[in-house]
Amino acid sequence: MAAVSGVLPQVPEPRAAVFRTFSKPRPAHARRQAAATKRKCQASSEAPPAKRRSKASFLPAKKTAAKETRRTLKGKAQRTFSPKKPSAGARDGDQERKPGAKTSSLFKNNPEIPELPRPVVKQVQEKVFTSDAFQALDLHPHLISTINTVLKMSSMTSVQKQSIPVLLEGRDALVRSQTGSGKTLAYCIPVVQSLQAMQSKIQRGDGPYALILVPTRELALQSFDTVQKLLKPFTWIVPGVLMGGEKRKSEKARLRKGINILISTPGRLVDHIKSTKNIHFRQIRWLILDEADRILDLGFEKDLTVILNAVNAECQERQNVLLSATLTEGVARLADISLHDPVSISVLDESHDVSSPESEAFLEASPPQATDELDGFAIPAGLEQHVVVVPSKLRLVCLAAFILQKCKFERDQKVIVFFSSCELVEFHYTLFLQTLLSGSGALAPEHLPSTSTPLKFLRLHSALEQEERTAVFQDFTHSKTGILFCTDIAARGLDLPQVTWIVQYNAPSSPAEYIHRIGRTARIGCHGSSLLVLAPSEAEYVNSLASHKINVSEVKMEDILSVLTKDDCFKGRRGGSQKSRAAGPQEIRERATVLQTLFEDYVHSSEETVSGAKKALQSFIRAYATYPRELKHIFHIRLLHLGHMAKSFGLRDAPKNLCASAMKKKKANLKRPDLQRKKTQSKQRLAEILRSEYASGMETGGTKVRKQNTRGGPASQPRGAARTPGPASASAEGTD
Numbered sequence: 001m002a003a004v005s006g007v008l009p010q011v012p013e014p015r016a017a018v019f020r021t022f023s024k025p026r027p028a029h030a031r032r033q034a035a036a037t038k039r040k041c042q043a044s045s046e047a048p049p050a051k052r053r054s055k056a057s058f059l060p061a062k063k064t065a066a067k068e069t070r071r072t073l074k075g076k077a078q079r080t081f082s083p084k085k086p087s088a089g090a091r092d093g094d095q096e097r098k099p100g101a102k103t104s105s106l107f108k109n110n111p112e113i114p115e116l117p118r119p120v121v122k123q124v125q126e127k128v129f130t131s132d133a134f135q136a137l138d139l140h141p142h143l144i145s146t147i148n149t150v151l152k153m154s155s156m157t158s159v160q161k162q163s164i165p166v167l168l169e170g171r172d173a174l175v176r177s178q179t180g181s182g183k184t185l186a187y188c189i190p191v192v193q194s195l196q197a198m199q200s201k202i203q204r205g206d207g208p209y210a211l212i213l214v215p216t217r218e219l220a221l222q223s224f225d226t227v228q229k230l231l232k233p234f235t236w237i238v239p240g241v242l243m244g245g246e247k248r249k250s251e252k253a254r255l256r257k258g259i260n261i262l263i264s265t266p267g268r269l270v271d272h273i274k275s276t277k278n279i280h281f282r283q284i285r286w287l288i289l290d291e292a293d294r295i296l297d298l299g300f301e302k303d304l305t306v307i308l309n310a311v312n313a314e315c316q317e318r319q320n321v322l323l324s325a326t327l328t329e330g331v332a333r334l335a336d337i338s339l340h341d342p343v344s345i346s347v348l349d350e351s352h353d354v355s356s357p358e359s360e361a362f363l364e365a366s367p368p369q370a371t372d373e374l375d376g377f378a379i380p381a382g383l384e385q386h387v388v389v390v391p392s393k394l395r396l397v398c399l400a401a402f403i404l405q406k407c408k409f410e411r412d413q414k415v416i417v418f419f420s421s422c423e424l425v426e427f428h429y430t431l432f433l434q435t436l437l438s439g440s441g442a443l444a445p446e447h448l449p450s451t452s453t454p455l456k457f458l459r460l461h462s463a464l465e466q467e468e469r470t471a472v473f474q475d476f477t478h479s480k481t482g483i484l485f486c487t488d489i490a491a492r493g494l495d496l497p498q499v500t501w502i503v504q505y506n507a508p509s510s511p512a513e514y515i516h517r518i519g520r521t522a523r524i525g526c527h528g529s530s531l532l533v534l535a536p537s538e539a540e541y542v543n544s545l546a547s548h549k550i551n552v553s554e555v556k557m558e559d560i561l562s563v564l565t566k567d568d569c570f571k572g573r574r575g576g577s578q579k580s581r582a583a584g585p586q587e588i589r590e591r592a593t594v595l596q597t598l599f600e601d602y603v604h605s606s607e608e609t610v611s612g613a614k615k616a617l618q619s620f621i622r623a624y625a626t627y628p629r630e631l632k633h634i635f636h637i638r639l640l641h642l643g644h645m646a647k648s649f650g651l652r653d654a655p656k657n658l659c660a661s662a663m664k665k666k667k668a669n670l671k672r673p674d675l676q677r678k679k680t681q682s683k684q685r686l687a688e689i690l691r692s693e694y695a696s697g698m699e700t701g702g703t704k705v706r707k708q709n710t711r712g713g714p715a716s717q718p719r720g721a722a723r724t725p726g727p728a729s730a731s732a733e734g735t736d
């Protein structure tokens with residue numbers, strides 16, 4: 001990174017610049033210097049000593065640049081979102097400055113960017129496809145022809161080849177294979193085959209024969225769609241989905257008429273078990289837990305117990321199938337599910353079969369390892385994983401530059417950006433919509449490069465009304481391009497076609513969540529890329545990923561920012577463009593400042609927007625506090641510079657008392673004798689909170705983001721992926 005040499009690398013022609021400089025080996029002296037820097041940085045956290053000037057920063061900006069920037073932007077900002085006069089309420093401490101106020105330097109006083117660790121990792125890989133056709137299985141001819149003609153699939157994937165015969169034999173199974181490898185059909189085909197072959201023909205009124213549990217509503221819809229297609233020739237078998245967001249009454253009516261293959265989120269099913277007379281499980285032959293490790297997780301524990309008790313009370317003889325890309329036997333053992341002599345299916349095992357040429361390559365390449373060492377999660381071969389280390393002040397412009405690069409200046413790019421809470425999604429969605437879309441995109445179309453593509457922003461999180469959630473899901477599914485901002489609600493199971501990039505703007509809380517997030521791209525043998533954004537104090541996370549056999553290569557922040565030289569909307573003082581001269585570090589710096597000013601002016605344009613940004617920052621801090629203990633040495637609020645962090649929310653200064661009240665509360669709690677009792681309650685609370693992110697929609701009285709409301713933020717939400725209790729204090733907007 002720039003920290004190593006102290007100067008920004010020469011920025012080549014912008015088109016060729018971005019992402020050409022991944023992980024280049026550095027000279028030894030530079031490495032030594034960077035290692036020393038890293039030690040210093042770790043000791044001092046992200047907050048630098050007041051007088052220290054960052055070597056990592058760009059060359060010092062001339063004083064006039066920001067002034068000029070302000071002038072350039074003033075007009076633009078007014079044309080885009082018309083900043084209002086700051087109202088009385090906006091005059092909170094330092095936040096009272098008018099839009100267009102001087103933007104403090106983005107490039108001074110940043111912490112050094114440490115050289116990233118480069119652990120040697122042999123990633124676990126699986127072979128996706130086999131050469132075997134579905135005809136090789138003992139399936140009903142109509143089912144085979146439906147797979148061939150309706151689903152347009154001919155050969156089986158590895159996980160299908162291994163799982164379908166085992167499940168057709170009637171065995172219980174734990175199935176693990178990489179994301180996007182076809183696990184849905186691996187269980188749907190045996191279910192349909194076995195139910196259509198039942199001697200006494202299934203009647204709709206019999207009720208459910210198969211119960212499929214999935215963690216999110218979108219996944220429920222997606223699985224329902226697959227089952228429905230497979231059932232085309234077997235019209236007497238009725239599938240149905242219970243997923244919340246829909247009127248309870250209509251679901252009850254459908255249950256009364258009869259559903260034979262029932263797909264549901266756990267929370268919604270529990271609600272019906274408690275309140276719907278007609279629901280019964282007398283006929284259950286199959287219990288499937290898709291994304292089983294998530295469903296067995298803390299957040300669903302209570303719901304799952306209710307469901308299993310209800311099912312066990314009425315039927316004992318059934319097949320149980322647990323599937324996930326990150327299912328370990330350890331996780332499965334925790335399940336209070338009476339698995340009967342289960343078969344453990346892992347496609348990785350097949351890679352070790354010396355009869356396949358690829359496996360031979362694998363065996364040759366990897367020395368014998370202990371069993372647990374082989375336990376890394378497989379990552380699709382077509383997935384290129386990147387990481388960028390960005391000082392907190394530059395996070396926002398870096399994200400924006402990346403989005404502009406991919407979605408404005410490249411064709412057919414579909415990007416998913418993961419955030420740790422609903423509030424963060426909502427804040428960034430609104431900010432980008434109001435600045436990048438109506439800002440740079442709408443300014444003067446004649447000034448846009450002819451190669452640019454209009455930006456399309458979408459957002460998905462649990463605080464949206466179900467109607468909008470479904471619409472967004474459908475829209476993004478069918479779009480050729482677009483940027484989806486989301487929480488971990490979209491991390492599991494969703495099969496969104498042709499996603500090209502996954503950005504993790506907030507690091508995930510576990511390696512499993514990392515795998516699932518990146519798994520939304522490079523599915524079923526396709527190619528895709530991912531980018532993880534880390535702060536300098538979080539660089540150690542690369543080692544944590546490596547310990548789970550996850551290998552990321554470094555992208556330079558400067559390379560991402562250099563795209564701004566393509567976009568004359570961000571022209572700085574000197575007004576040069578790529579056409580007239582080569583873009584240098586100074587120009588990149590100026591343009592980044594223009595972009596940051598655009599964000600800050602929007603945020604400071606009204607009381608409402610300032611307060612939205614503060615809430616989002618608080619939500620970030622709360623989510624940051626929920627990282628599990630084993631990651632606390634990397635992700636600890638103490639390691640963040642809150643003033644710099646505030647800048648990444650478009651705030652010119654850190655709001656006062658940001659953490660103080662939370663810390664005060666914590667200290668007070670420590671003195672209180674009833675703390676232990678409270679701890680149990682807070683565990684339950686966390687379960688509620690986690691469930692809310694994956695809510696099934698029976699919730700009442702919660703704060704939902706209305707369709708038209710692009711400015712106001714939703715109720716505070718914690719990271720959906722947290723597996724470990726933390727002090728997140730979200731509202732209970734989405735409990736089932």
Ligand SMILES: Nc1ncnc2c1ncn2[C@@H]1O[C@H](COP(=O)(O)OP(=O)(O)OP(=O)(O)O)[C@@H](O)[C@H]1O
Pocket residue numbers: 153154155156157160177178179180181182183184185324325492493494495519523524
């Ligand atoms: N045999 C096949 N041939 C071609 N495409 C297939 C085949 N089986 C499944 N697919 C397609 O592969 C994609 C991924 O399948 P699926 O969603 O079932 O993956 P998954 O393993 O469940 O992923 P995740 O772990 O992310 O949930 C889907 O678009 C599906 O239609």
